[in-house]
Amino acid sequence: MKKRVLAVVLAGVMTVSGVSMMNPVARNVHAESSYSFGDCYLSDKDGNKTLLVGDPVLSNIGGLWQDGKELEEGVDWEFGDAEDYDQKTAFYYDNQQNEVAFDWENIPVEAFGKYVYRTTAVNFLFNPGYGTYKTIESSFPIAAWADDVCTVALNKDGKTVKIFNAYMENTDSLTLKVPAKATVGDKNYKVTSVDEYAVEGKVASVILPASVTRLEKSAFEDCKTLKNITIKGNLKSVGSKAFSGINNKAVFKIKANAKNFKKIVNRIKKAGAPALAKYKRI
Numbered sequence: 001m002k003k004r005v006l007a008v009v010l011a012g013v014m015t016v017s018g019v020s021m022m023n024p025v026a027r028n029v030h031a032e033s034s035y036s037f038g039d040c041y042l043s044d045k046d047g048n049k050t051l052l053v054g055d056p057v058l059s060n061i062g063g064l065w066q067d068g069k070e071l072e073e074g075v076d077w078e079f080g081d082a083e084d085y086d087q088k089t090a091f092y093y094d095n096q097q098n099e100v101a102f103d104w105e106n107i108p109v110e111a112f113g114k115y116v117y118r119t120t121a122v123n124f125l126f127n128p129g130y131g132t133y134k135t136i137e138s139s140f141p142i143a144a145w146a147d148d149v150c151t152v153a154l155n156k157d158g159k160t161v162k163i164f165n166a167y168m169e170n171t172d173s174l175t176l177k178v179p180a181k182a183t184v185g186d187k188n189y190k191v192t193s194v195d196e197y198a199v200e201g202k203v204a205s206v207i208l209p210a211s212v213t214r215l216e217k218s219a220f221e222d223c224k225t226l227k228n229i230t231i232k233g234n235l236k237s238v239g240s241k242a243f244s245g246i247n248n249k250a251v252f253k254i255k256a257n258a259k260n261f262k263k264i265v266n267r268i269k270k271a272g273a274p275a276l277a278k279y280k281r282i
Helices: 258-270
Strands: 012-014 035-037 040-043 058-061 064-066 069-071 077-079 090-094 098-101 116-124 130-137 150-154 160-167 175-177 181-184 187-194 205-208 228-231 251-254 278-281
Touching: 040 116, 040 130, 058 116, 150 181, 150 187, 251 258, 258 278
Parallel strands: 160 187, 175 205, 205 228, 228 251, 251 278
Antiparallel strands: 012 058, 035 064, 040 058, 064 069, 077 116, 090 098, 090 116, 116 130, 150 160, 181 187
């Protein structure tokens, strides 16, 4: 599930700001056959693997091994400075070709829709002046806030966006109003879909704008309090289990002509809607 949940830090979190923890300049002795890293990932300051425009970028290392033996942080190694290895601390790729550096404390708008990378260095305490490094890729492309509730991710066409997550715990309202557009930087994007496993927290009502024509699988799955769904657009695709586990007495209000109304209802039923659900054309 692509939820912005708290990630588990297995060994340590890199929170240094580019200051080397060693006096001598570390020299790279990186050898894939000798040293190996555990689960490494990038996160924001709260440990979330989903990164948003404006977030900081922290490196997390789930362990470091030498010839099959695990090295202990603080005893055998400590975080170092990537620049000691002639590596940039954080950067993203523009179309996977042009490397562009940025301040790791603030992901720029230009990174929206791209993967970001951070080169993480470690210094060996048992051999001062030596160490190794690893470049870590973000788990997902960079997303952005659309409003106080919804975040969006770029679609493959590069021109439209999807609701990546809707955090209903951020608001006192139980109604999720999916925005028709999102502004990221100086660009406006049309919201055309709701991503898989997108909705978190309590939600009683959902209003889908005319721009939304697609719901991915499990988009609203297990939203047990969801009872009222208003659909203003032509839902051309509804993924499996998109409405599985919602309130048994759910009511769908659909704005469509008679022909499209029947098609949309059939798609919703196939997507796990409760057997007792009611459908109204508005």
